[in-house]
Amino acid sequence: MENRGHQQAPYRLDWVDVARGIGIVAVVVGHVWTRGPLRDAMYAFHMPLFFLLSGMLSRAHPVGAFTRRQLIxxxxxxxxxxxLLIVADQSIERLKGHLPIFHSWPEDMAPILLGGFWLRGPFTIFWFVPCLMVARILFNVALNRWPHPLDRRWAVLLLPMLLIAYALGWWTQASPLGLLSAPMAFVLLWVGAVWPRMRWHNGLILPLGLLAGAGLSGLLPTLNMKVADYGAPLLSIGAAVAASLLIFRLSARISNHAGPLAALGRASLVIMYLHVAVIHYLTPYLGKPWLLALALVLPFAAYHLIGRTPLRRVFL
Structure with missing residues (x-):
């Protein structure tokens, strides 16, 4: 990928925001259309895209300070x-004449603290951030030992990580704080860190496009990273990587003309947290196009509102 030298610096963050914007739109689409080929196409790449981006931006940091900073x-x-969403659910569901999702206290504290697999409905996306955080902490430890991701010694770590990732996915779907998916997230972070060191040439478009197309079209089983379902071994995750790399290339090309996507990308974490709740509570009343629009617009507005208040120190 052509991310070398000072000539790339002025727009590097712009294209990253555009790629995040494309990714978060794919996440929302996949949660509005909950079954069918469109849903499967979005699931084929949307979560790996975020792990790959994080890997591309990774640098070795002092382990203790980085770990503390990530946790906080x-x-x-x-x-x-x-x-916030638990409190909101207590009111919204009772106004609708239903019991809140968590209504048996203190027993419900257990699934809330376990998170990940045990959080459903408007909370279903809460597996992603702890998974990414733990994978980044582990990846930073490895980067401090082997700063160059193309060092051959990485194979000693990556091959067991891949085996563990698939073995855990075959064994169970139970995932406290989303950590079941951390081994595969670690591998994707490494792939993201390697990609900027590879020289791009247009001959890559065809093989990447064919592999990505196999994933997007449903020829390969789709992914569900939350429950460590990685589809066809190596092939489905490879298709996700191929699709993401082509999106990164596209994002770099259109970054000067994709302001709305970049704006969504900058708000992607707030959209990630809030969009499922919008879909969950409004699904009985609105069609899917309206759900898609509101699941993007309302969290986007919340991001900007929070950013103008002292609450940004807590939520952002």
Whole structure:
């Protein structure tokens, strides 16, 4: 990928935001259309895209300081949004004449603290951030030992990680805090870190496009990273990587003309936390196009509103 030198610096973050914007739209689409080929196409790449992007931006940091910073900066918004949605659900479901999702206290504290697999409905996406955080912490430990991701010694770690990822997915779907998917997330972080060191040439478009197309079209089983379902071994995750890399290339090309996508990308974490709740509560009343629009617009507005208040120190 042509991300070398000072000539790339002025627009690098712009294209990253565009790629995040494309990714978060795919996430929302996949949660509005919950079955069928469109849903499967979105699931074929949307979560790996975010792990790959994180890997591309990774650098080795002092382990202790990085770990503390990750725990505070990621788990504070996680807890804040989770508490906000739990409180909101208590009111919304009772107004609709239903019991809230969590209504047996203190027994319900167990699934709330376990998170991941045990959080459903408007909370279903809360597996992603803890999974990414733990994978990044582990990846940073490895980067401190082997700073160059093309060092052959990485194979000693990556091959067992792949085996563990598939073995865990075959064994169970139970995933406290989404950590069941952390081994595959680690591998994707490494792939993301390697990609900027590879020289791009247009001859890659055809093989990447064919592999991506096999995933997007349903020829390969789709992914569900939350429950560590990685489809056809290596092939489905390879198709996700291929699709994501082509999206990155497209994002770099259109970054100067994709302001709305970049804006969505900058708000992607808030959209990630809030969009499922919008879909969950409004599904009985609106059609899917309206759900898609509101699941993007309302969290996007919340992101900007929070950013203008002291609450940004808690939620952002």
């Amino acid at each position: 900066s990621q788990m504070r918004p996680y807890a804040a949004f989770l508490i």
